Amino acid sequence: MRESVGRAVQSQIYRDGVYGRKPAVPVAAAALRDAAHRRLSKRALGYVAGSAGLETTATANRAAFDAWRVVPHILTDVSERDLGVDLFGRRRPTPYLLAPIGVLDLVHPEADLAVARAATDAGVPMIVSSQASTPMEDIAAAIGGGSWWFQLYWSREDALMESFVSRAEKAGAEAIVVTLDTHLLGWRPRDLDDAYLPFAFGRGIAQYTSDPVFTALVRERATRPRTTQRPTLAALSALASIARHHPGGFWTNLRSPLPRAAVETFLDVFSRPTLTWDDLEKLRQHTTLPILLKGVLHPDDAVRAVDSGVDGIVVSNHGGRQIDGAIASLEALPRVVTAVEDAIPVLFDSGIRGGADAYKALALGAHAVCLGRPYVYGLTLAGTIGVRQVLSHFIAELDLTLGLSGCTSIPDITRDTLRAV
Structure with missing residues (x-):
């Protein structure tokens, strides 16, 4: 990926400005959020933006990024840069994925289909939700030749789990992401009110x-x-x-x-509160796809995931939507990365609001990062175009942060490029 990636997006915005044209969605994270919040109905806003309890976990997710600062190197040749990562046998153009988010028709009538088209345009894999507004086969058709994974909520009925996995594999999913932190629904006051x-x-x-x-x-x-x-x-x-x-x-x-x-x-x-580690073998019997566990925060669970033979984990606290007062995902990330010792890929989710955030998560050991609410806000404001622009902005900022910090590739982003505050 050459220097033009970040600069091209930046330059195009400025060139369009000469003719009085601005981006379809705000670039600044807070402006994007606020514009989407004004557009959403009260119920949609509660569901999309709300978190558990006093929402302290969601706040902690953001505060955890502020606890780290980037320390750039100067006078290095960064004229050519590469954002690509290798993940489960495929070279990905960027380290981004779209986190699974359900009920997207609350924010836009085209829902998952609009997101699918934008993700394919950007070369970003979409993790399709079990709670999507559209059947996975239709989403796969909209993705076309793009890349997608399937997020599995493990039902109380094993036969339903098996059917979901079979359908996903047949429709072209490249991995199964088992979300494990929603075996009970979190206490969400906005929805409850x-x-x-x-x-x-x-x-x-x-x-x-x-x-x-x-x-x-x-x-x-x-x-x-x-x-x-x-x-x-x-x-x-x-x-x-x-x-x-x-x-x-x-x-x-x-x-x-x-x-x-x-x-x-x-x-x-829907929920399966009896799910245990022993059940994972049932899933392996029904798919040859890579299996990732989403919702890992404790290093002991990360070790057990490796021992259980899963192919990857996602460090996530569900965007703060499940447990009030839980550890921030970014705070948990380094210990989880140390625990797995590079045995399997570690992905990161919860709280990323810009390319510099993604840089910090990668520096702390994540192999890839998932975007959540920001792309939903883009969808809210401008459908496919809105999601596409949000992804373009995130990719551009990460590329520019890479170069400005003196790095030329994702492997160059190490913990040595950060300092704790």
């Missing part, structure tokens, strides 16, 4: 309603006697939402028991 869970309204369950194992469970559920309550306007509105987001025609769905049964079935089978 609104008494709003999108899945209860039929949103974010497209992977399920498109799955043969799940639909069989739904048909069985629909035959059970139902307890009825006096309808309210809110209940009728919820029913309309369920019908609108279920496969098939709206009016047909309103008259059918299946859409409501699908929501009830999902709420029954």
